[in-house]
Amino acid sequence: MNEQALRTGRILIVDDEPANVRLLERLLQGAGYTQLEKTTDSRQVLALYQTFHPDLVLLDLLMPHLDGVAVLGQLRSVIPSGAYVPVLVLTADATLDAKQRALAAGANDFLTKPFEQFEVVLRIRNLLDTRRLYLELDRQNRSLEETVRERTERLLQSEKVATMGSLLAGVAHELNNPLAVVTGHAQLLRGTVSDPVVLRRAEKIDEAARRCVRIVRNFLALARRRAPERGEVQLNQVVREAVELLAYELKTGNVSVSLALAEDLPVLWADGHQLHQVLVNIVANAHQAMRHSGSPRRLTITTGRDPAGPQVSLAIADTGPGIPAEIRAKIFEPFFTTKPPGEGTGLGLSLCRGIVEEHGGTIGVESEPGQGTTFLIRLPVLPRPAGVAAPDAAEAPAPAGPKTILVVDDESEIAAILVEALERDGYQTETAENGADALRRLERRGFDLVMSDTKMPVMDGIELYREMERRFPALQRRIIFVTGDVLDAEKQRFLESTGVPVLTKPFDLTEVRRVVRRRLVDTASDAAKGLRVSP
Numbered sequence: 001m002n003e004q005a006l007r008t009g010r011i012l013i014v015d016d017e018p019a020n021v022r023l024l025e026r027l028l029q030g031a032g033y034t035q036l037e038k039t040t041d042s043r044q045v046l047a048l049y050q051t052f053h054p055d056l057v058l059l060d061l062l063m064p065h066l067d068g069v070a071v072l073g074q075l076r077s078v079i080p081s082g083a084y085v086p087v088l089v090l091t092a093d094a095t096l097d098a099k100q101r102a103l104a105a106g107a108n109d110f111l112t113k114p115f116e117q118f119e120v121v122l123r124i125r126n127l128l129d130t131r132r133l134y135l136e137l138d139r140q141n142r143s144l145e146e147t148v149r150e151r152t153e154r155l156l157q158s159e160k161v162a163t164m165g166s167l168l169a170g171v172a173h174e175l176n177n178p179l180a181v182v183t184g185h186a187q188l189l190r191g192t193v194s195d196p197v198v199l200r201r202a203e204k205i206d207e208a209a210r211r212c213v214r215i216v217r218n219f220l221a222l223a224r225r226r227a228p229e230r231g232e233v234q235l236n237q238v239v240r241e242a243v244e245l246l247a248y249e250l251k252t253g254n255v256s257v258s259l260a261l262a263e264d265l266p267v268l269w270a271d272g273h274q275l276h277q278v279l280v281n282i283v284a285n286a287h288q289a290m291r292h293s294g295s296p297r298r299l300t301i302t303t304g305r306d307p308a309g310p311q312v313s314l315a316i317a318d319t320g321p322g323i324p325a326e327i328r329a330k331i332f333e334p335f336f337t338t339k340p341p342g343e344g345t346g347l348g349l350s351l352c353r354g355i356v357e358e359h360g361g362t363i364g365v366e367s368e369p370g371q372g373t374t375f376l377i378r379l380p381v382l383p384r385p386a387g388v389a390a391p392d393a394a395e396a397p398a399p400a401g402p403k404t405i406l407v408v409d410d411e412s413e414i415a416a417i418l419v420e421a422l423e424r425d426g427y428q429t430e431t432a433e434n435g436a437d438a439l440r441r442l443e444r445r446g447f448d449l450v451m452s453d454t455k456m457p458v459m460d461g462i463e464l465y466r467e468m469e470r471r472f473p474a475l476q477r478r479i480i481f482v483t484g485d486v487l488d489a490e491k492q493r494f495l496e497s498t499g500v501p502v503l504t505k506p507f508d509l510t511e512v513r514r515v516v517r518r519r520l521v522d523t524a525s526d527a528a529k530g531l532r533v534s535p
């Protein structure tokens with residue numbers, strides 16, 4: 001029913017006397033009511049009601065074949081209980097008995113013939129006003145019910161996800177170390193072999209292992225489901241890093257990547273790790289979607305400042321097969337996947353939505369089958385809260401000369417991978433098998449960086465950190481933690497409080513390189529500012 005119809009109202013006139021019908025019709029038209037329907041045959045009322053859907057019925061009582069009371073009975077049987085469709089009874093038979101019968105049959109009001117014209121119009125207006133209010137209330141109730149239903153659904157879903165998440169996270173946690181070994185060796189192998197057949201095998205192992213890493217990380221993130229830990233984040237940088245991480249997979253999948261990153265993006269006050277995870281999941285989806293489509297396979301990531309308000313936009317578009325309308329609404333639901341078992345858990349996008357919404361942003365999708373898919377994210381630009389110091393913006397030059405790194409891990413396989421990767425980049429390394437061993441080595445000589453596991457026998461990473469704080473304060477800024485222990489909330493809080501960069505196992509060697517380099521740049525800038533840097 002449109003607005004205009006509501007304002008004027010649809011009125012059905014029922015009277016066996018044609019002259020009465022004409023009179024009422026003229027009266028109503030004069031008062032501005034144009035949507036009128038009428039009959040002099042009361043047997044037609046039910047059919048007319050069902051096709052015309054009146055907002056008000058004007059009903060004569062004394063009629064041949066079917067009198068007004070009988071018509072009322074028929075109407076009440078088709079009007080849903082609780083719905084308000086007023087019936088105004090017009091009668092010359094004004095006996096109390098007639099009125100009582102009509103009332104009992106469901107009439108809403110009476111007018112006694114002959115009636116005053118203004119009175120007719122007034123009553124009709126009042127009844128239609130009530131009807132309009134009823135419709136408005138009904139609409140609001142429905143939307144309220146819908147909201148309650150949606151929220152309940154989401155709550156149940158998120159509880160289910162949290163329970164499953166923590167269950168699976170326990171398993172995922174156990175997989176961290178072996179997975180770090182698999183991904184590490186696959187990546188190292190990829191970098192050393194020249195035989196194309198072996199290279200292809202290495203790539204396949206690497207790709208599968210990276211997928212495992214993504215799954216493990218998604219489960220862990222679900223189980224840990226926490227508010228964003230905000231810091232200053234350059235969105236373009238997050239985009240570049242995510243693309244860099246997936247560059248190899250995209251290249252082997254023949255996907256070309258174009259970045260259209262706005263230069264003037266404001267700095268976000270957001271959780272960089274979480275936003276990174278959002279990008280990795282969406283880009284991985286795009287990559288998977290394009291796997292079976294012909295060329296061109298193109299991924300376009302665009303960032304921009306939103307002219308409408310203090311927000312930035314991030315669009316990730318692919319040239320894949322698109323998403324059919326019937327599943328578009330479901331893709332953000334946890335565990336919804338169209339991929340065969342073993343290829344998708346259905347968690348990626350639900351996690352993305354969770355993260356974006358916790359940042360106060362929105363995520364949506366535009367997609368037509370055959371036309372590719374674009375995910376669009378908007379994030380509000382929040383100011384850095386007062387009292388939080390701005391990071392030093394001065395870019396230090398890349399560190400020069402050979403650097404020595406102490407790798408501390410009780411798992412010799414993990415240590416060996418880190419050592420090999422670092423040495424390949426030209427660093428000198430030494431390994432220690434626990435915190436106490438590391439301290440002994442630190443006593444003997446200086447290191448430019450210490451990469452330490454957190455969970456180790458004899459002396460763990462946290463104790464090592466505290467000891468170093470006491471004995472070698474200048475080394476505080478030269479630590480990187482490598483942890484598999486993301487489920488230990490207390491440990492996480494401690495690690496975060498130190499401000500030390502944390503790599504989570506299973507790590508990606510590209511990520512390891514980047515963090516090491518950045519940490520060395522930081523210490524180089526400390527040195528430039530005259531901080532004491534040797535132990």
Ligand SMILES: Nc1ncnc2c1ncn2[C@@H]1O[C@H](COP(=O)(O)OP(=O)(O)OP(=O)(O)O)[C@@H](O)[C@H]1O
Pocket residue numbers: 218281285286289318320321322323331332336337338339343344345346347348349350373
């Ligand atoms: N770029 C895309 N093109 C086509 N379909 C997509 C795209 N991104 C997501 N989808 C659809 O949305 C579904 C849900 O995606 P989501 O990332 O949540 O789970 P998944 O990719 O199936 O599994 P997981 O990410 O846990 O490995 C996918 O199974 C797929 O059907």
Ligand SMILES: [Mg+2]
Pocket residue numbers: 281284285344347348349
């Ligand atoms: Mg996915």
